[in-house]
Amino acid sequence: QKEVEQNSGPLSVPEGAIASLNCTYSDRGSQSFFWYRQYSGKSPELIMSIYSNGDKEDGRFTAQLNKASQYVSLLIRDSQPSDSATYLCAVNKGTYKYIFGTGTRLKVLA
Amino acid sequence: GAGVSQTPSNKVTEKGKYVELRCDPISGHTALYWYRQSLGQGPEFLIYFQGTGAADDSGLPNDRFFAVRPEGSVSTLKIQRTERGDSAVYLCASSPQGNEQFFGPGTRLTVL
Numbered sequence: 001q002k003e004v005e006q007n008s009g010p011l012s013v014p015e016g017a018i019a020s021l022n023c024t025y026s027d028r029g030s031q032s033f034f035w036y037r038q039y040s041g042k043s044p045e046l047i048m049s050i051y052s053n054g055d056k057e058d059g060r061f062t063a064q065l066n067k068a069s070q071y072v073s074l075l076i077r078d079s080q081p082s083d084s085a086t087y088l089c090a091v092n093k094g095t096y097k098y099i100f101g102t103g104t105r106l107k108v109l110a
Numbered sequence: 111g112a113g114v115s116q117t118p119s120n121k122v123t124e125k126g127k128y129v130e131l132r133c134d135p136i137s138g139h140t141a142l143y144w145y146r147q148s149l150g151q152g153p154e155f156l157i158y159f160q161g162t163g164a165a166d167d168s169g170l171p172n173d174r175f176f177a178v179r180p181e182g183s184v185s186t187l188k189i190q191r192t193e194r195g196d197s198a199v200y201l202c203a204s205s206p207q208g209n210e211q212f213f214g215p216g217t218r219l220t221v222l
Contacts, residue, residue, distance in 0.1 A: 004152075008150075032209065034210070034211075036213075042215070043201055043213040043214060043215050043216050044153065044201070044213050045213070046210055046211065046212065049209070049210055088152050088153070090152075092209075095166065096141065096143075096158045096160070096165060096166060097155055097158065097166055097168070097169070098143070098155060098211070099155065100145075100152030100153045100154070100155075101152050102150065102151055102152045103151075103152050
Protein backbone atom coordinates (compact mmCIF):
# COMPACT_ATOMS: atom_id res chain seq x y z
CA GLN A 1 0.00 0.00 0.00
CA LYS A 2 1.36 3.39 -0.97
CA GLU A 3 1.66 5.95 1.79
CA VAL A 4 -0.26 8.54 -0.21
CA GLU A 5 -2.67 7.45 -2.92
CA GLN A 6 -4.34 9.46 -5.62
CA ASN A 7 -6.27 8.45 -8.68
CA SER A 8 -4.04 9.34 -11.62
CA GLY A 9 -6.98 10.44 -13.79
CA PRO A 10 -7.47 12.19 -16.02
CA LEU A 11 -10.44 13.73 -14.33
CA SER A 12 -12.42 15.67 -16.92
CA VAL A 13 -14.93 18.31 -15.90
CA PRO A 14 -16.74 20.95 -17.94
CA GLU A 15 -15.88 24.59 -17.48
CA GLY A 16 -17.80 26.09 -14.56
CA ALA A 17 -18.30 22.77 -12.78
CA ILE A 18 -16.87 21.66 -9.44
CA ALA A 19 -13.78 19.47 -9.64
CA SER A 20 -13.30 17.08 -6.72
CA LEU A 21 -9.86 15.61 -6.14
CA ASN A 22 -9.23 12.98 -3.50
CA CYS A 23 -6.24 11.67 -1.62
CA THR A 24 -5.91 8.93 0.99
CA TYR A 25 -2.98 8.30 3.29
CA SER A 26 -1.91 5.30 5.28
CA ASP A 27 -0.14 6.73 8.33
CA ARG A 28 -2.66 7.68 10.99
CA GLY A 29 0.00 9.84 12.63
CA SER A 30 0.13 12.23 9.69
CA GLN A 31 -0.29 15.78 10.84
CA SER A 32 -0.22 18.24 7.97
CA PHE A 33 -1.55 18.04 4.47
CA PHE A 34 -0.90 20.04 1.33
CA TRP A 35 -2.22 20.40 -2.17
CA TYR A 36 0.13 21.44 -4.97
CA ARG A 37 -0.68 22.25 -8.56
CA GLN A 38 1.82 21.29 -11.24
CA TYR A 39 1.50 22.44 -14.82
CA SER A 40 3.16 20.29 -17.45
CA GLY A 41 6.90 20.92 -17.48
CA LYS A 42 6.76 23.18 -14.44
CA SER A 43 7.48 22.74 -10.75
CA PRO A 44 4.82 22.20 -8.06
CA GLU A 45 3.09 25.29 -6.71
CA LEU A 46 1.45 25.31 -3.27
CA ILE A 47 -2.32 25.86 -3.35
CA MET A 48 -3.58 24.91 0.10
CA SER A 49 -2.42 23.57 3.41
CA ILE A 50 -4.70 22.04 6.03
CA TYR A 51 -3.85 20.87 9.51
CA SER A 52 -7.13 20.12 11.31
CA ASN A 53 -10.31 18.27 10.53
CA GLY A 54 -12.93 20.11 8.53
CA ASP A 55 -12.95 22.49 5.64
CA LYS A 56 -10.60 25.30 4.71
CA GLU A 57 -11.60 27.69 1.97
CA ASP A 58 -9.42 29.99 -0.12
CA GLY A 59 -11.14 31.63 -3.07
CA ARG A 60 -12.38 28.95 -5.44
CA PHE A 61 -10.48 26.23 -3.56
CA THR A 62 -11.68 24.25 -0.56
CA ALA A 63 -9.55 21.65 1.19
CA GLN A 64 -11.31 19.04 3.32
CA LEU A 65 -9.62 16.85 5.89
CA ASN A 66 -11.03 13.79 7.64
CA LYS A 67 -8.38 12.23 9.85
CA ALA A 68 -10.65 9.43 11.04
CA SER A 69 -11.11 8.23 7.48
CA GLN A 70 -7.59 9.24 6.48
CA TYR A 71 -8.49 11.25 3.45
CA VAL A 72 -8.01 14.77 2.25
CA SER A 73 -9.77 16.31 -0.71
CA LEU A 74 -9.60 19.45 -2.81
CA LEU A 75 -12.65 21.04 -4.36
CA ILE A 76 -12.27 23.56 -7.15
CA ARG A 77 -15.40 25.61 -7.78
CA ASP A 78 -16.18 27.26 -11.10
CA SER A 79 -13.42 25.28 -12.80
CA GLN A 80 -11.57 27.08 -15.57
CA PRO A 81 -9.48 25.70 -18.43
CA SER A 82 -6.49 27.32 -16.71
CA ASP A 83 -7.04 24.92 -13.79
CA SER A 84 -6.04 22.04 -16.06
CA ALA A 85 -2.94 20.60 -14.41
CA THR A 86 -1.77 17.77 -12.20
CA TYR A 87 -2.74 18.15 -8.55
CA LEU A 88 -0.37 16.62 -6.02
CA CYS A 89 -1.32 15.70 -2.48
CA ALA A 90 1.49 15.80 0.10
CA VAL A 91 1.44 14.51 3.65
CA ASN A 92 3.76 15.25 6.54
CA LYS A 93 4.00 12.98 9.56
CA GLY A 94 5.25 15.57 11.97
CA THR A 95 8.83 15.13 10.93
CA TYR A 96 10.08 17.24 8.10
CA LYS A 97 9.73 14.46 5.55
CA TYR A 98 6.96 14.95 3.05
CA ILE A 99 5.39 12.14 1.07
CA PHE A 100 3.77 13.05 -2.23
CA GLY A 101 1.14 11.15 -4.13
CA THR A 102 1.54 10.51 -7.83
CA GLY A 103 -0.95 13.27 -8.62
CA THR A 104 -4.30 13.51 -10.35
CA ARG A 105 -4.44 15.03 -13.81
CA LEU A 106 -7.35 17.43 -14.15
CA LYS A 107 -8.73 18.50 -17.51
CA VAL A 108 -11.25 21.33 -17.61
CA LEU A 109 -13.11 21.29 -20.88
CA ALA A 110 -14.08 24.63 -22.42
CA GLY B 111 11.21 38.75 -3.74
CA ALA B 112 13.21 36.19 -5.64
CA GLY B 113 12.06 32.61 -5.54
CA VAL B 114 14.08 29.43 -5.36
CA SER B 115 16.55 29.17 -8.20
CA GLN B 116 18.27 26.07 -9.54
CA THR B 117 21.13 25.66 -11.93
CA PRO B 118 21.62 24.31 -14.46
CA SER B 119 18.10 24.01 -15.84
CA ASN B 120 19.20 21.09 -17.98
CA LYS B 121 22.15 18.78 -17.64
CA VAL B 122 23.10 16.04 -20.07
CA THR B 123 25.89 13.76 -19.02
CA GLU B 124 27.33 10.39 -19.86
CA LYS B 125 26.98 7.29 -17.74
CA GLY B 126 29.70 7.16 -15.13
CA LYS B 127 30.30 10.91 -14.94
CA TYR B 128 29.99 13.14 -11.87
CA VAL B 129 27.41 15.94 -11.70
CA GLU B 130 26.60 18.77 -9.34
CA LEU B 131 23.21 20.44 -9.13
CA ARG B 132 22.84 23.76 -7.34
CA CYS B 133 19.95 25.22 -5.39
CA ASP B 134 19.66 28.80 -4.14
CA PRO B 135 16.75 29.01 -1.68
CA ILE B 136 14.57 31.95 -0.81
CA SER B 137 16.49 34.32 1.43
CA GLY B 138 15.86 33.60 5.10
CA HIS B 139 14.41 30.14 4.57
CA THR B 140 16.17 27.79 6.96
CA ALA B 141 14.71 24.56 5.62
CA LEU B 142 15.81 23.17 2.28
CA TYR B 143 14.66 19.99 0.53
CA TRP B 144 15.81 18.00 -2.45
CA TYR B 145 13.37 15.82 -4.39
CA ARG B 146 13.57 13.73 -7.52
CA GLN B 147 10.62 13.51 -9.89
CA SER B 148 10.27 10.98 -12.65
CA LEU B 149 7.70 11.22 -15.41
CA GLY B 150 4.19 10.52 -14.16
CA GLN B 151 5.28 10.37 -10.53
CA GLY B 152 5.11 12.73 -7.61
CA PRO B 153 8.26 14.25 -6.12
CA GLU B 154 10.29 11.69 -4.21
CA PHE B 155 11.97 12.97 -1.05
CA LEU B 156 15.77 12.77 -1.05
CA ILE B 157 17.14 14.94 1.76
CA TYR B 158 16.19 17.73 4.13
CA PHE B 159 18.46 20.40 5.60
CA GLN B 160 17.71 22.55 8.60
CA GLY B 161 20.40 25.21 8.48
CA THR B 162 23.73 23.64 7.57
CA GLY B 163 23.00 20.13 8.75
CA ALA B 164 21.25 17.32 6.95
CA ALA B 165 18.42 16.56 9.35
CA ASP B 166 17.07 13.68 7.28
CA ASP B 167 18.90 12.02 4.38
CA SER B 168 16.85 8.84 4.42
CA GLY B 169 15.64 9.39 0.86
CA LEU B 170 19.05 9.33 -0.79
CA PRO B 171 18.92 6.16 -2.91
CA ASN B 172 22.53 5.08 -2.36
CA ASP B 173 26.00 6.34 -1.52
CA ARG B 174 26.50 7.82 -4.99
CA PHE B 175 24.24 10.67 -3.89
CA PHE B 176 25.45 13.34 -1.51
CA ALA B 177 24.29 16.85 -0.67
CA VAL B 178 25.82 19.76 1.20
CA ARG B 179 24.73 23.13 2.48
CA PRO B 180 27.91 24.52 4.04
CA GLU B 181 26.71 28.01 4.95
CA GLY B 182 23.05 27.32 5.50
CA SER B 183 21.95 28.87 2.24
CA VAL B 184 22.98 27.46 -1.15
CA SER B 185 22.91 23.68 -1.44
CA THR B 186 24.59 21.35 -3.90
CA LEU B 187 23.39 17.87 -4.76
CA LYS B 188 26.25 15.72 -5.97
CA ILE B 189 25.86 12.49 -7.91
CA GLN B 190 28.86 10.26 -8.56
CA ARG B 191 29.16 7.60 -11.26
CA THR B 192 25.84 8.55 -12.79
CA GLU B 193 23.58 5.82 -14.13
CA ARG B 194 20.82 6.01 -16.71
CA GLY B 195 18.29 5.42 -13.93
CA ASP B 196 19.33 8.70 -12.34
CA SER B 197 17.67 10.57 -15.20
CA ALA B 198 14.86 12.67 -13.72
CA VAL B 199 13.96 16.21 -12.75
CA TYR B 200 15.67 17.18 -9.52
CA LEU B 201 13.63 19.67 -7.53
CA CYS B 202 14.74 21.86 -4.68
CA ALA B 203 12.31 23.47 -2.25
CA SER B 204 12.78 25.84 0.64
CA SER B 205 10.59 26.65 3.59
CA PRO B 206 10.70 29.25 6.34
CA GLN B 207 10.01 26.72 9.08
CA GLY B 208 9.82 23.36 7.39
CA ASN B 209 6.12 23.48 6.71
CA GLU B 210 4.93 25.04 3.46
CA GLN B 211 7.47 24.50 0.73
CA PHE B 212 8.30 26.64 -2.27
CA PHE B 213 9.78 24.81 -5.21
CA GLY B 214 12.42 25.89 -7.65
CA PRO B 215 12.09 25.29 -11.40
CA GLY B 216 14.09 22.07 -11.24
CA THR B 217 17.08 20.64 -13.05
CA ARG B 218 16.36 18.09 -15.73
CA LEU B 219 19.15 15.51 -15.63
CA THR B 220 19.64 13.19 -18.57
CA VAL B 221 22.20 10.42 -18.32
CA LEU B 222 23.09 8.93 -21.69
